[in-house]
Amino acid sequence: MSTKFEQAIALIDEKNSKDQNQEIIDGVSYPKELVYSRRMTDCLLNFKSDASEALQIAARAQHICRWEIPRKDYPMDKPGYMSWRNELKKMHVGLAGDILKQVGYDEEFIARVQFLISKKSFKKDADSQTLEDVVCLVFLQYYFEDFASKHSDEKLIDIVKKTWNKMSETGHKKALELSYSDKSLNLIKQALA
Structure with missing residues (x-):
């Protein structure tokens, strides 16, 4: 059963x-x-x-x-x-x-x-925030590289900034532990600077 x-x-x-x-x-x-x-x-x-x-x-x-x-x-x-x-x-x-x-x-x-x-209250509801963190982490881990190959650096920096703003501090720490290509990591660093 x-x-x-x-x-x-x-x-x-x-x-x-x-x-x-x-x-x-x-x-x-x-x-x-x-x-x-x-x-x-x-x-x-x-x-x-x-x-x-x-x-x-x-x-x-x-x-x-x-x-x-x-x-x-x-x-x-x-x-x-x-x-x-x-x-x-x-x-x-x-x-x-x-x-x-x-x-x-x-x-x-x-x-x-x-x-x-x-996802109406992700900044106010702990589970909603966790779900938003996971959405962002899955994007960064599995889809960012392919997405990056199709868009300008300017657009990518803007996307990373928006993604980062949706995440919690715990989500940020996890995102920085993921492995990225040198180019993507450089774009992420520019976005966070």
Whole structure:
């Protein structure tokens, strides 16, 4: 008999395994959002080994079915980006809620997970801040190098500054322990100077 928690994680993974976008790891192709969600879990447990069930589920469902609302369907400006992000959050919150209801979690627990996914109060709520730290750490560890290859140094320095402002002191310490290319580390140092 699997627990509600195990069932919820399995259903989130099942949804994310349908992503047609692929990521190649050690020569093997995997659904991109499945990889992302597992990285979120690994990073969370490394960052906060005693993370609550709600926080673990919120981390796993952070990008659930993200490919279903493509960025290209919105204007390529800041208001377009914000609209896209808001629609994604609504979808992630809804899908996570449906899964949690299906496996038998109560309304209070479901509301907590949805609150965490919506990231409304990350500077005021400890679990929300932890989730934001983990989002930033996963970006820096796994996606920054590729992102850096497509953008100007000026834009990257701005992105690092914005990322850093979202993180806690503990998150900052962890971020500085990650390994980066010389170029990325230099950009990060410039952003923090």
